Amino acid sequence: MSFQPVIPFSGAAGWSFLQRTKETQQTAFESSAVLQRDVKYFEEKIGNIDTAEQLVSDRRLLSVALGAYGLNDDINNTYFIQKVLEDGTIDPSALSNKLSDKRYYEMAKDFGFGDLGIPSTQISDFGVKTIDSYKERQFEIAVGNQSQDMRLAMSLERDLSNIINKTTSESGKWFSVMGNPPLRQVFETALGLPTSFGTLDIDKQLGIFQEKSERYFGDQTVDQFKDPDRLDELTRLFLARSQIAQGAAAYSSNSIALTLLQNI
Template sequence: MSFQPVVPFSGTAGYAFLQRTRESQQAAFEQAPLIKRNVEAFRDRIASITSAEELVADRQLLEVALGAFGLDEDINNKYFIEKILSSDTEDPKSLASKFSDKRYSAMAKAFGFGDANGPSLDVAGFADRITDAYQDRQFEIAVGESDSNMRLAMSFERELATINDQTELSDNARWYSVMASPPLRKVFETALGLPQSFGTLDLDRQLTEFRDRAERVFGTSDVTDFADPDMQKEALRLFLVRGQIADGQSQMGSGASIALTLLQGG
């Protein structure tokens, strides 16, 4: 039986517990047979892979590759993933570069099948970087099975760093990248108190609202300012508190609905 991460509380208390216990909990989680087999297979075989076609043909290696970038759900989209992995990430017109979801271009760049010099999968440390990312994300998925808000909070720093590391982006472009990242979008929308209907607005209106609301709540509308640990801590605090309140209201509404049904049935 595999280890299931323990999340005894919701909100900020639960996140503080996870931060304290993550190292020991994740170490136990990584001993699960499936995780161990996938990691060992990737480390043993990845250096022999020479093309995107070969990688996609090996389901076990592909599972780790996709999992490392949070793209697990694409496991059966083999033709599409092969084209992504074969993309030249230096070409803005390539398939991987065209996607607003930057996880695809990050994966293509990491493996380098579309690079002029070809892939370098046998370089020291490559397998460790990919398997470490795979294990981190699989642990977050397992945590999310108990509390989806915890999973989002755990991924916040990494997802934000991915955007801020792209130094060529303007601040508006960074906000558009936030909007294109489901986990970041959810964290910011909740932390800023934006309604569920917010996503139905046109993108330019959403951008304006994100910037204005961030300025009022955090005193800045610059995405790069959230690289500051204190800013991240405050953003996550608001996200977790407001998320906990929303979950509580949802449960109350569900309970009231059940009670009404029972009364009507009586």
């Protein structure tokens, strides 16, 4: 039986515990025989892959590749993934440029099947980088089996850093946040935005994200979160609001059940 992460508390207390024990818990998790076999297989085989078709035809390789970008659920959508990879990212009409979820864009760019004369699979350290990301995200999934909030909090620093380091405008960075489902969920929860928020015009959403960010953190930019203290504020606000929302939902369900029992 593989190691399962331990998270004894919810909210800020659980987050503090996870931060203290993450290194030890992740090391134990990565010692799993199944994970070790998948990693070894990827290391040995990825250098032989020259095309997107070859990658999607090998389910074990594809599982690790998708897992490195948090796209595990697409393991059976091989035609779609092949199309994303083959189109690349340079052509404005490429599929990855049309998808709101920009994790597909990052995957297509990193693998380079549609953009480069020689794909990144032929670069010596490509497999190592992909495996590191895969192991990190697999641990996050295991954490998510215990607490989805903790999984989202764990991915926050990495995903935000990737966006902050882009050479694009502040508006572009906010659009990247909106195009990353886990990040979007964290921000919507932390800023107290309703579930219907995503149905608004995209430019309207941008304005609200900026206005709410300035109200809660004193700055409307995404770049502010490269400050560890500001990132910690965001994380703790997300966890607090999520915990409150879950408590309210549980209270509401209990109230409904009590009302039904009283009317029997």
